[in-house]
Amino acid sequence: MRKSYGDAEAVRGIDLEVMPGEVFAFLGPNGAGKTTTVEILEGYRKRSGGEVSVLGEDPERAGREWRERIGIVLQSGRLDPYLTVRESLDLYAGYFRSPRPTDEVIALVGLEAEAEQRARRLSGGQQRRLDVGMALVGDPELLFLDEPTTGFDPSARRQAWDVIAGLRDLGKTVFLTTHYMDEAQRLADRVTIIAAGEIVARGTPEDLGDRESQATTIRYRSEGREVELETRTPVETLHELTGAALAKGEEIEALEVTRPSLEDVYLQLTASSDAEAAEVAE
Amino acid sequence: MSALALVAHQFRYDQKAFWRNPAAVFFTVMFPVVVFLILAVVFDGSTVKVDGGVEATTYYVPAIMSLAIISATMQTLAMTLVITREDGRLKRGRGTPMPAWVFIAGRIGNSIVVALLMMALLGLIGGVLYSVSFPWGQLPELLLTLAIGAAAFSCLGIALTAAIPSQDAAAAIVNALLLPLYFLSGIFIPEDELPGGVIDFANHFPVRPFFEAFFAVYVPGAGNGIAWHELGIVAIWGIAGLLLAIRFFRWAPREG
Numbered sequence: 001m002r003k004s005y006g007d008a009e010a011v012r013g014i015d016l017e018v019m020p021g022e023v024f025a026f027l028g029p030n031g032a033g034k035t036t037t038v039e040i041l042e043g044y045r046k047r048s049g050g051e052v053s054v055l056g057e058d059p060e061r062a063g064r065e066w067r068e069r070i071g072i073v074l075q076s077g078r079l080d081p082y083l084t085v086r087e088s089l090d091l092y093a094g095y096f097r098s099p100r101p102t103d104e105v106i107a108l109v110g111l112e113a114e115a116e117q118r119a120r121r122l123s124g125g126q127q128r129r130l131d132v133g134m135a136l137v138g139d140p141e142l143l144f145l146d147e148p149t150t151g152f153d154p155s156a157r158r159q160a161w162d163v164i165a166g167l168r169d170l171g172k173t174v175f176l177t178t179h180y181m182d183e184a185q186r187l188a189d190r191v192t193i194i195a196a197g198e199i200v201a202r203g204t205p206e207d208l209g210d211r212e213s214q215a216t217t218i219r220y221r222s223e224g225r226e227v228e229l230e231t232r233t234p235v236e237t238l239h240e241l242t243g244a245a246l247a248k249g250e251e252i253e254a255l256e257v258t259r260p261s262l263e264d265v266y267l268q269l270t271a272s273s274d275a276e277a278a279e280v281a282e
Numbered sequence: 283m284s285a286l287a288l289v290a291h292q293f294r295y296d297q298k299a300f301w302r303n304p305a306a307v308f309f310t311v312m313f314p315v316v317v318f319l320i321l322a323v324v325f326d327g328s329t330v331k332v333d334g335g336v337e338a339t340t341y342y343v344p345a346i347m348s349l350a351i352i353s354a355t356m357q358t359l360a361m362t363l364v365i366t367r368e369d370g371r372l373k374r375g376r377g378t379p380m381p382a383w384v385f386i387a388g389r390i391g392n393s394i395v396v397a398l399l400m401m402a403l404l405g406l407i408g409g410v411l412y413s414v415s416f417p418w419g420q421l422p423e424l425l426l427t428l429a430i431g432a433a434a435f436s437c438l439g440i441a442l443t444a445a446i447p448s449q450d451a452a453a454a455i456v457n458a459l460l461l462p463l464y465f466l467s468g469i470f471i472p473e474d475e476l477p478g479g480v481i482d483f484a485n486h487f488p489v490r491p492f493f494e495a496f497f498a499v500y501v502p503g504a505g506n507g508i509a510w511h512e513l514g515i516v517a518i519w520g521i522a523g524l525l526l527a528i529r530f531f532r533w534a535p536r537e538g
Contacts, residue, residue, distance in 0.1 A: 042377060043377075044373070072374065074370050074374055077371075077374055078370060080299050082298070083295060094288070095288075095378040138378065
């Protein structure tokens with residue numbers, strides 16, 4: 001699938017497949033083509049080329065029946081400030097043929113205490129949960145969440161994560177875009193990373209970017225100096241290091257053994273692709 | 283749900299949101315009432331030289347009703363649709379099975395109900411305070427005039443959203459268009475005080491013909507029922523608005 005705006009290619013030919021019932025994270029920095037992709041899948045934008053099938057239909061041609069089966073949370077959604085949580089959900093429930101009962105939705109997004117509050121009085125995190133609730137009212141099989149926690153404080157993110165994690169238990173398929181590595185790691189069954197309109201990595205959060213085979217970093221302090229070693233055989237290196245220390249009867253000061261975090265892998269992957277894109281542009 | 287039930291559903295929530303919005307209630311409901319009372323107090327006892335002379339208070343009842351109907355339809359629709367568009371709510375709604383036109387229909391329903399209510403409220407105030415009689419005998423003609431005006435100004439309001447780039451610009455653009463027209467059309471200043479050329483100029487725009495048509499059915503002896511010529515001009519503006527709206531209306535917010 002590809003998408004160009006004039007001469008600019010926002011999405012340069014990507015392939016992806018999302019399995020029923022999984023939480024799929026589409027990860028990438030701002031401007032990588034995430035929203036363009038998700039809005040093509042949602043039927044808001046037309047692709048420039050390639051094939052797209054969502055729940056067996058082409059979103060460009062899909063009609064009401066298809067919309068009964070999907071739920072959408074836009075990146076920057078605001079709600080009617082003058083309707084309460086319950087009213088906002090009831091309003092959306094009226095759009096669907098067989099909606100999920102409003103009380104159930106309120107419980108799913110954890111807004112029981114705020115059910116009679118108008119949307120304008122909710123915190124940013126609560127508004128976002130209501131937003132997710134409005135996408136759940138139709139009891140969709142597939143849910144699109146475009147950067148659901150951008151701009152949240154840590155506790156609001158944690159609450160939003162709990163809601164999204166709960167969706168998996170309901171058997172929903174979730175297509176999540178995010179630029180937070182930890183969010184993808186925490187929530188997703190599979191992660192695909194996009195940078196500058198191209199897919200640069202895909203896999204489960206555990207094996208993404210082939211972290212297993214990457215060098216391990218060992219840090220410690222020796223005679224007041226910081227020492228940093230990179231090794232592909234950490235057991236051997238550590239054995240030598242600790243053996244020498246034991247022989248001298250010393251402790252190793254500030255010893256740390258780290259493997260590259262997902263964040264490191266992510267930054268590496270997206271940075272190299274940005275550099276390539278910059279070269280192409282020149 | 284049938285299409286009509288969907289529109290009724292949407293309308294119910296639009297009504298709730300409207301009456302809870304202090305800015306909407308002030309500008310659409312309170313403002314015309316206050317303007318009428320000020321003009322009535324200032325000009326009470328004087329006569330406007332139209333149709334052989336009518337009392338100023340009688341003149342201002344249909345004048346401010348015209349303003350209130352335009353405000354409830356064109357102004358309210360232009361402003362609230364821009365706000366919901368830029369909030370992303372229109373776009374979000376399009377992602378549901380709800381047909382897109384139902385949103386617009388709900389809002390138009392809201393506007394028409396508020397317009398009817400304003401007609402009743404101003405008619406009541408004019409009748410009780412200044413003995414301006416309500417034209418019960420011409421009620422069908424009055425309602426037809428109102429319906430054509432409300433439809434035309436609704437279309438113009440929806441078309442206007444295409445020219446309004448942001449929420450902040452909405453009030454400024456709508457008022458910059460309508461306020462001068464109210465003055466030039468004899469809504470605030472009685473038409474016998476305006477130079478003849480001004481009215482001729484205003485006749486090309488929809489506000490003045492609508493006011494004339496409304497005046498003709500509201501004031502006894504002013505006209506003889508429906509002012510087809512004036513309503514025709516209003517309708518042509520409305521159709522132009524409808525075509526522009528169909529061509530240029532946007533659902534998605536301007537890209538950030």
